[in-house]
Amino acid sequence: MMSEPITPEEVTHVAYLARLRLTEDELSRFTEQLGAVLTHAADVEALELDDVEPMSHPLPVENTMREDAPQPMLKPSDFLNEAPAVEDGRFLVPKILGEQP
């Protein structure tokens, strides 16, 4: 295993992916704490599990679906009042820098 399970650079990158900003202080603290969890997780990383089927779901349920039938919808007043900023019945957001990926 690596001596450092996660670097400050990786933590900075991950924070950006998660839309979080860290102070210098937080960066070193979180790097250490995440490192401790990942070091503990190294026992799992080391397991030989090639033939084991991953289990993303606790129960073997399949094919739960609903009919293509309309259900009651919300009135705009039910949720627009809770929005930080609204214009003409739409949610207002600041200037977007890039196109949708």
Added chain:
Amino acid sequence: MTSAIPDHYQSASSIAANVASGEISAAETLEQYLNQIEDNEKDVHAFNLVTIDEARALANEIDKLVSKGGNPGPLAGVPVAIKDNLCTRGIPTTASSKILQQWKPPYDATVVRKLKEAGATIIGKTNLDEFAMGSSTENSAFGPTRNPHDFSCVPGGSSGGSAAAVAAGFAPIAIGSDTGGSIRQPASLCGVVGVKPTYGGVSRYGLLAFASSLDQVGPFANSVKDAAIVHEVIGGFDPLDSTSIKEAPSPFTDLLGQGINNLKVGVIKELMGGIDGISDEVIARANEAVTALSNAGAQVEEVSLPAALYCLSAYYLIAPAEASSNLSRYDGVRYGLRVDGNNLNEMNINTRTEGFGDEVKRRIMLGTYALSAGYYDAYYGKALKVRRLLAENFADLYKDYDVLLSPTSPCTAFKIGEKVSDPMTMYVNDVCTIPSNLVGHPAISVPFGIGSDGMPIGIQILAPPMNESVMYQVAETLEQAGT
């Protein structure tokens, strides 16, 4: 005062019977509990919000129905405290996070709707670790909840407010959510009964997601029977939750009072000293529980659950991974907090940086890392495989045993501030409860005496999926032996 434990708990079933017969009104019952809250809530801080007006209105409705001769339902007039990560229409639902900024949902969670339909009086929203991430209820944006047995101690978490509310006599019933032990561990630390149902047994619709494949909603109560009754009310198929189970389980109260003669109980040796960090005192008490069950006629044997050794690691990869995605929606666009910025990206970052607490940030980053390109297979992928191994271990054991037993929490309630700065130490609190979440099986924590510090100890009974009736049967026997 340093504690707030009432002399006597009223059972939910007796309240409902009295309200239905007209002997004591729902309104009168409610006032008794509101008085208790009035007296001790400032010390305990179990609630983010006590919904006095709404509760009085609900109680009056029930009384009106009773006076007209209507059927008020199995929880008629029973005050119920709701964990503040379950949606309540028009009533702030915060997950104890600044980022939701007193958000008022336009809908009720299915569980809340079912409780109201059963005649319950929703009394308020209880405190929790922010977004249910924690084991002490210290990670709340609104301050910690204190253990009613000793105000200097934590109530456990994340459903610490709900556990404390029941222990302090603020409500006979509370609802919590359990992702890695968040009902059972605080139940154990507060000396009440707490149940994590079979995954899919209770609808998650309206539960603010932490880790979707692990989260389950369940009851806190002062008795096993009350827990089973409430579980009956909130459980069942919900077409709004794709992961809810269509088949109806056998009624949870069916086997109560039957004794446990000839039932087979396996005692998980990995959780009885096999894994470091479980206190000797707790193990000793668990062994007394084993003796009690054996005296009651059960066949008790030590069994091995080898994958239990890896559960903590697997859990702390899977749960944060799902959480990192579930919590992306708190971006300042549609509801809750917005901290402005020069552009969308800045606004997103400012909002999330200011709105989330440290523990939530830690888990979001951990989960983002575990899912990110290059690390998925080593971390998240492997964790999912451990989960399969664990499920196979359990399936093998349930060929021979009706239920399994372990302690609920590795220790009794610890001091406020004692563990909060060291995440890894805190995470170890979940070591006994996590296995049931990873495989979706039901488990219950039953109070079983106290430790040398005078604080409660809980014993956990684990059962196969959809087999809660036998879980309640064994838990009731233990409950009787413990008192």
Added chain:
Amino acid sequence: MSPEIFKENWELVVGLEVHAELATTTKLFCGCLNQFGNEPNTNVCPVCLGLPGSLPVVNEKAVYFAMQLGRALNCTVNRSVFARKNYFYPDMPKDFQISQYDLPTNSDGRLDLPNGITIGIERAHIEEDTGKTTHIGTSGRISGADYSLVDYNRAGVPLIEIVTKPEIHTIDQAKAYVSELRAILLTLGVSDAKMEEGSIRVDANVSIRDIGETNLRTRCEIKNVNSLKSLGRAIDYEANRHIGLYENGESPKQETRHWDENAGRTRSGRSKEDAEDYRYFPEPDLVPLNPSKETITKIDQELPELPAERRKELLDLSGAKPSDIALLVERNHDSFATETITSGGSPNQVIKHLVNNLPDGLGQLTPQTLAQLAQMEEEAKITNTQAKKILEELVEQGGNPSNIAAESGFEAIDTSEVENLVDELITSHSDEWERFCAGEKKVQGFFVGQIMKATSGQADGKLINQILNERSAKK
């Protein structure tokens, strides 16, 4: 087959990703209406607004449509698992898109183009659409906007994303692929497939390589293409951009680019910081879809005849031009044509009317009435112009073509009657007749005009010419 040359020594390599909105009544994961054109944020609920605590439940009709399309594209229909694609963007209420990743509903199919070329289909998976963002500011574009407004009516609308293998090597093939896919979507009725209204959207993965080279070079994904014409222009622009870079000793970097229709160029769409890392993982709120063998057999049995078969059938029956046949299949008029022809309508007349005179629909017309009309025309009982007038009436009100002809005074003039009139005219105008026989074409008009005058325009022009030619040949 020799490789197609795009330019000098370069071969074009294109893979297409087509997103088609499925024509369900409700959205993919909630019971909100899947409807276009309503007031903003009126077709929404906690689920498609991504409100905390809400959960998705799959629409069975969307899944059925997706599997139908899969089988129509000769795909294997698999056990499938929904996955979350994580990235922040305000038109996505949950800041992740529910899509399918390593286990899509359909995989490994093919689509045969009308010209015989086969395009491999990699996969066709189900996913949810995003909301709609409007950029407010002087330019109306994303850059230069002051702020944006978001409407979630479209959020959660079911999409099927059909991904080809990188097996398209010309712009015409790319366009033909999209046309054929549209025809299939329309035949199945699973999508409105209107490119201009955005109910189908095409992204093109474009790269370039040396002729004969077998590996794939860096590709760029071109988005925001709104018509077949701009698809062609966008691919052409992007391919040339790549060639330009390679010829300068540089190479393109893999990225998403956006087609700017007005500027006629593609533009890089994202900032450098946003290296794409979608952190796909299985959607824990949904369970796998696992259709039984019986379900798939049933889908196969219920599959309607596909455009290729339909075109072949009509071609065999009518012998008409392939482009006319393709048009009729697209309009869904091919079975009408077949029935009309088998009821005795002459193929030429039937196809001609359906292609040219009936673009707006068939109204009250039936195969039997059109067959009769075509017959009358074929037998020269009525003229072209008269046939068109009768047709209009048949579309509007229905009825019997010969009755309409009689009521309109389009009484057929007997061939022998026209022959008599021609012969009389030849005798009375021998000068003109000599000139006609000498090949002076303009006198032909004189003869036709005179006969038309004598018959009040009811004689068939073609018949007159035919008689004139017979007479002059005999002379």
